[in-house]
Amino acid sequence: MRIRTMKPEFFSDPAIGRVSIPARLLLLSLLTQADDEGRLRHNHLQIRAAAFAEQDEVDVPALLRELEQAGRIHLYQVDDERFVAVHNFNRHQNINRPRPSAYPRSEEHTSELQSHSDLVCRLLLEKK
Numbered sequence: 001m002r003i004r005t006m007k008p009e010f011f012s013d014p015a016i017g018r019v020s021i022p023a024r025l026l027l028l029s030l031l032t033q034a035d036d037e038g039r040l041r042h043n044h045l046q047i048r049a050a051a052f053a054e055q056d057e058v059d060v061p062a063l064l065r066e067l068e069q070a071g072r073i074h075l076y077q078v079d080d081e082r083f084v085a086v087h088n089f090n091r092h093q094n095i096n097r098p099r100p101s102a103y104p105r106s107e108e109h110t111s112e113l114q115s116h117s118d119l120v121c122r123l124l125l126e127k128k
Contacts, residue, residue, distance in 0.1 A: 026064070029051035032050075035101045035103065036100075037103075038089025040103070047064075072086070073086055083104070085105075
């Protein structure tokens with residue numbers, strides 16, 4: 001696990017201010033738990049243990065849904081495995097020597113990348 005830092009702008013971001021304080025704490029924890037591409041396994045028991053230690057009464061599945069509805073994370077499944085992707089992970093973290101993720105991208109994220117790639121190619125072709 002890598003050491004992560006938080007930029008001060010995290011706390012003044014209006015989108016962050018719209019989620020509950022427990023959800024903010026969970027998002028900070030997800031940033032520390034995620035790999036260098038902002039992905040991690042969706043195991044709410046492990047996520048809760050890392051974020052809230054012995055606080056069994058914290059409803060992590062509800063907080064994850066709150067963060068997803070706020071557009072801060074994406075919950076997805078590939079085959080029978082569930083994952084979490086932190087949106088804009090690289091906006092919050094500067095990784096010097098990034099390691100490739102061991103976890104698959106979501107289809108939504110892959111299609112977003114493909115759409116962006118298609119747009120760039122089309123713009124380059126139009127310039128010719």
